[in-house]
Amino acid sequence: MKIYNNCPVVSFPSFPSSSSTSYIFDIIISHLYKPPQLSTSTPHPPTTSLPLLYTITNTHITTTMIFNNLFSRLSRPFTAATRLSIAPESPAATTSLPEGAxxxxxxxxxxxxxxxxxxxxxxxxxxxxxxxxxxxxxxxxxxxxxxxxxxxxxxxxxxxxxxxxxxxxxxxxxxxxxxxxxxxxxxxxxxxxxxxxxxxxxxxxxxxxxxxxxxxxxxxxxxxxxxxxxxxxxxxxxxxxxxxxxxxxxxxxxxxxxxxxxxxxxxxx
Missing domain, CATH: 3.30.1060.10 (Peptide methionine sulphoxide reductase MsrA)
Structure with a gap:
């Protein structure tokens, strides 16, 4: 297991391309999820407030990565437009309100x-x-x-x-x-x-x-x-x-x- 930014991350040695693929995924995950640095000398209760769940003993840390939402987060869609603005159409601005709304x-x-x-x-x-x-x-x-x-x-x-x-x-x-x-x-x-x-x-x-x-x-x-x-x-x-x-x-x-x-x-x- 590697450490980046004081964050334990999961390696992907089974990816067929090369070890560089594993390294890239390690970097991505460590930057998306940055839990607090943990000491291995003192047991800590597991946390459910972060995407990493830790099982901690006096001698080692077992890290389990939850991947739900990860790849959907990485693939959040972008518009195909290359401009920063979607003008010059009339602004997609405030719509009229129904009466009383x-x-x-x-x-x-x-x-x-x-x-x-x-x-x-x-x-x-x-x-x-x-x-x-x-x-x-x-x-x-x-x-x-x-x-x-x-x-x-x-x-x-x-x-x-x-x-x-x-x-x-x-x-x-x-x-x-x-x-x-x-x-x-x-x-x-x-x-x-x-x-x-x-x-x-x-x-x-x-x-x-x-x-x-x-x-x-x-x-x-x-x-x-x-x-x-x-x-x-x-x-x-x-x-x-x-x-x-x-x-x-x-x-x-x-x-x-x-x-x-x-x-x-x-x-x-």
Whole structure:
């Protein structure tokens, strides 16, 4: 077993091409998953919060690599376009709202899982539609490829269209703090970069008031004062390419950030 960046990784000696193939995969895995350095002198309890599971004895470490999500993560699709922007078509920007509907715009890491969880929990309960896209950056009408570079300033986000007579904005924001980890700056699970930041983009003074109130309570009651979520006015929205919409519904085995799950937290007081 090799060590890269203080990270035990798995070799692939059975690959037919050459030992260089094994080396390349070692590097890829060590950069995707960087667990804390472990001492072999003191037993540690196994952890389930990282993609590596360790069985540790006084004399050796047995490393088991879980490959679910790895290759789907490596093969997250890019647009075929070579440009950074998908202009010059008219902006794939904010769509018109049905009468009485409102928007809730949040960023919680990879937008595939964010959209998927909101649809799963609020379909038939006030959710009218949900789109994935980009917000908070400088480039006009950016492509997925451009945003993935982490240089445009955009966040991967979900725009939730909802009926406030069936579900409240407060409920959607409380759900936001249950379904991801808001304590990791510019990171969600193994996904790193400012495009994966935690953020709430409000569309009115009332939404800002609610977002800040829920954040303050969630910070005190759920997240031990560690929330780093950005709260900012909703600027220009750019809807992502069509093949990113409903991605996990169309690709059930596709990549889903491991930190995207509903936490069993007590109701906020």
């Amino acid at each position: 409102q928007r809730c715009t949040v960023a919680a890491g990879c937008y595939w899982g964010t959209e998927h969880l909101y649809r799963k929990h609020f379909s038939g309960k006030g959710l009218i539609d949900a789109k994935v896209g980009f917000i908070g950056g400088d480039l006009t009408n950016p492509s997925y490829r451009a945003v993935c570079g982490g240089k445009t300033g955009h966040a991967e986000a979900a725009e939730i269209i909802f009926d406030p007579s069936q579900v409240s904005y407060r409920q959607l924001i409380e759900f936001f703090y249950r379904m991801h980890d808001p304590t990791t700056l510019n990171r969600q699970g193994p996904d790193t970069g400012p495009q994966y930041r935690s953020a709430i983009y409000f569309h009115s003074d009332e939404q800002e008031r609610i977002a800040r109130d829920v954040t303050e309570k969630a910070n005190a009651q759920w997240w031990q004062g560690k929330i780093v979520t950005e709260i900012a006015p909703a600027g220009q929205w750019w809807t992502a390419e069509e093949y990113h919409q409903l991605y996990l519904e169309r690709n059930p085995e596709g990549y889903e950030c491991p930190s995207h799950f509903l936490r069993p937290l007590k109701d906020l007081e």
